[in-house]
Amino acid sequence: MVLCRSWRTRFILLLPLIFLIPLLFSVSELHQKPIQREQRTNLSKKSNHIILGPAAGQGFPNRLQCEGLKAMNRILLPSLQKNLDISERVSFVSMFTVYNSSRRLKMESVDNNMDGKVIIGNTSYTKPERSIAILNTFINFIQVSMPRSQVLLLTDPAANLTMNRKNTTLFPVSGDYTRGQLMLQRIRSYIAFLESRLQQKFEIQNFVNHYIFTDSDVAIVDDLGHLFENYPDFHLALTFRNNKDQPLNSGFIAVRGTLDGIRKSKIFLEEVLEIYSSKYIKASRMLGDQLALAWVVRSHISFTTELFQKPEAFSAEINGSSILFLPCAIFNWTPPEGAGQFHGMPLDVKVVHFKGSRKRLMLEAWNYYNKTGSTSDMLCLILRSGRAKYDF
Template sequence: MALCRAWRALFIFLLPLIFTLPLLLSVFELHQKPIQQEQKRNFPKKSDHLILGPAAGQGLPKRLQCEGLKAMNLIILPSSQKNLDTSEKVSFVSVFTVYNTSHRTELESINENFDSKVIVGSTSYTRTERSMAILKTFINFIQVSMPRSCIFLLTDPAAELTIDRNNVTLFPILGDYARGQLMLQRIRSYIVFLESRLQQKHEMQNSINHYIFTDSDVAIVNDLGHLFKNYPDFHLALTFRNNKDQPLNSGFIAVRGTPDGIRKSKIFLEEVLEIYSSKYINASRMLGDQLALAWVVRSHLSFITEHFRKPEAFSAEIKGASVLFLPCAIFNWTPPEGAGQFHGMPLNVQVVHFKGSRKRLMLESWNYYNKTSSIPDMLCLILRSGRTKYDF
């Protein structure tokens, strides 16, 4: 009898363990898994090759029409840079740096382990090699569309960066190029660069060098010299879209290369930097520059929102500077990523911006252009591939 009671007590004691042991083992196993596996779950699967879908905008007026990867209507090309005076030219300016392992955060190092190599065409790239490939492609497109143009790369003096290309100049500027501060540093670098141009007034006496500040993940697909010819009165040009919170995109800023244009553009950007630092510093990694741009413009132009709803260029004065507003649909067109309404590509598109993971598409587009030597057909490739999330 006593033995039965002892077995019963032992059974009652062990019963909770029987039910909880699997749970305890699962928790233990979870904690033993490498942190990399947990981080990997947070990243959605993206395509590692081009996926062609239907070309949006088919049948719509003034939109690129494609049959397969063949453009079926003529691209509308504005008058080219040759219509500028011979004493004028256009240069491009972009901020670019490279990061070694000491700059990487723990999470970035984990991601690097997951995604150490990416293959585009027949070439395999590491993360750093991808950045350099994008930069070289950016330069390639400019040298095809605007071969007379020079390119200035504003960079960290400590960066291990070398570029052996014609008409490309490294321009070191001291600052904080950490990933979390790069957008803030970009505005600072633009201001320093413009100040350096003002200090070289003697060079402006016989010639004018206009400047277009862009991200390095853009493709210039047409000669932009016509901007400064067809709109002769602006000092500074910005691109806009019909977006309530972020109507202005900082990936394309044009500055007229006269002393007055450079000075007034510098003053404008100094106000943007002040607002960025005081109101949007928590968004310094992303979007802060666009929020600051919108705040500055709206604080001076209360009527501006109505103009942003129509994709037509217009001008306005801000603190003595004539600001030209250009539609993103033409001068900063971005392939849509994922779902959403999309009405195709305007026939007069000038700049394609490969934001985010679209950078694979940028490299693939250049590879395709090398095969075809056709910008319109290449635009069909971009148009048909733009909805896919790629592995960059």
């Protein structure tokens, strides 16, 4: 009887704890969740200055090895473009426009609680100035790696742009340059440009000018003249990556400058435009061009994922055109942003693509090159900084 009463007494005393313990855990979780949310927010915030991390790919074969910001194993080969026949040349074509309305800038100032400017090195940039700075840096890299090359900028005639740069020419193309139609307009502008080249038949027959269509946020870090020598049979070249849904990237398209190469490249892009407009128009602001490219390629060749898993060039026939597929790892390499698997930078990388918020890194890389004069050391800066999120 005494034991029973003692047990009841203890139970009564412990009863409040039974209800209190879950409450304590709940309070603890409430304190932890804001901390976790804050940590996630801090991780996702973009940095306004260069953040150096470890150089990915250390110890991997055929990858850039860095000691600090010093490249230990990249050897630059002599420029091959200097050895090209005088009757051949490689030109770069990029579409460019600026959105600089006072209303848009005012909205950005309110959203960011600042005046819309960022500082890189000793220079302060507004939003439109940043776009121009990226464009100038794009041209700078070409003039260092391929000084004989011309740059042709496809522009909106209404933009009233001026560009006073050596070997740089504006090529106005009428169209819809609004943000929602920009990627669609890019394909249209490429086709219009190729059509204009076909109209200059006599010039093409006597002088071969190969064309490389790229975004303006890329750095050409090695001579690409070898591309048309090493692969003499392709009409058009695309870059691919190991991505099931979006295996092709439209940021780099090479066109052989013969009449046959230009004509067949134009026909291929017209088919891409048709698929873009009919199947992927809802993605006209972004990704629609890449989805359309993948659809066209898959509809004409036996699509095997194995071909896109190995970073090795291969060719295929599409509607009578010879299409060369080049690995993004070399011809369209992008610094990974944030987390994810990453095995470093290939030693033979030719093109670095500063997509999205990496554009600050593009300007920082050019500033560092100006300071050191070393392309290899600059690549170490990109490699060690590429996983941070910057403010562009």
